[in-house]
Amino acid sequence: xxxxxxxxxxxxxxxxxxxxxxxxxxxxxxxxxxxxxxxxxxxxxxxxxxxxxxxxxxxxxxxxxxxxxxxxxxxxxxxxxxxxxxxxxxxxxxxxxxxxxxxxxxxxxxxxxxxxxxxxxxxxxxxxxxxx
Numbered sequence: 407x408x409x410x411x412x413x414x415x416x417x418x419x420x421x422x423x424x425x426x427x428x429x430x431x432x433x434x435x436x437x438x439x440x441x442x443x444x445x446x447x448x449x450x451x452x453x454x455x456x457x458x459x460x461x462x463x464x465x466x467x468x469x470x471x472x473x474x475x476x477x478x479x480x481x482x483x484x485x486x487x488x489x490x491x492x493x494x495x496x497x498x499x500x501x502x503x504x505x506x507x508x509x510x511x512x513x514x515x516x517x518x519x520x521x522x523x524x525x526x527x528x529x530x531x532x533x534x535x536x537x538x
Contacts (some may be wrong), residue, residue, distance in 0.1 A: 411482040413455040417505035447525040506535035
């Protein structure tokens with residue numbers, strides 16, 4: 407299974423957030439989503455951002471061409487591997503890809519010491535990528 411962690415454009419604007427969430431909730435209400443979107447807090451290149459986690463097929467169908475992520479440089483793709491390992495790849499809007507390694511759970515201090523991490527409030531867990 408593949409998932410995408412992404413932020414939306416202009417994520418500090420409450421109206422933009424509300425419109426995006428209504429857009430996703432409408433797809434959920436019409437039973438078009440294959441998964442439930444999860445909230446995350448991310449740090450990318452040292453900048454905090456509200457992020458979301460969604461199955462890749464749902465992301466491609468309902469988010470990618472929606473106009474909400476046009477200004478995003480890249481998206482973090484998570485792919486299930488063997489023995490419970492989750493692999494992370496940055497996919498750029500240009501089509502380029504950068505393999506980052508395994509996505510692993512770490513303690514908060516270790517996560518926040520770096521420039522890139524993800525916090526999942528639903529799991530109360532921090533994640534970073536590590537070389538494999």
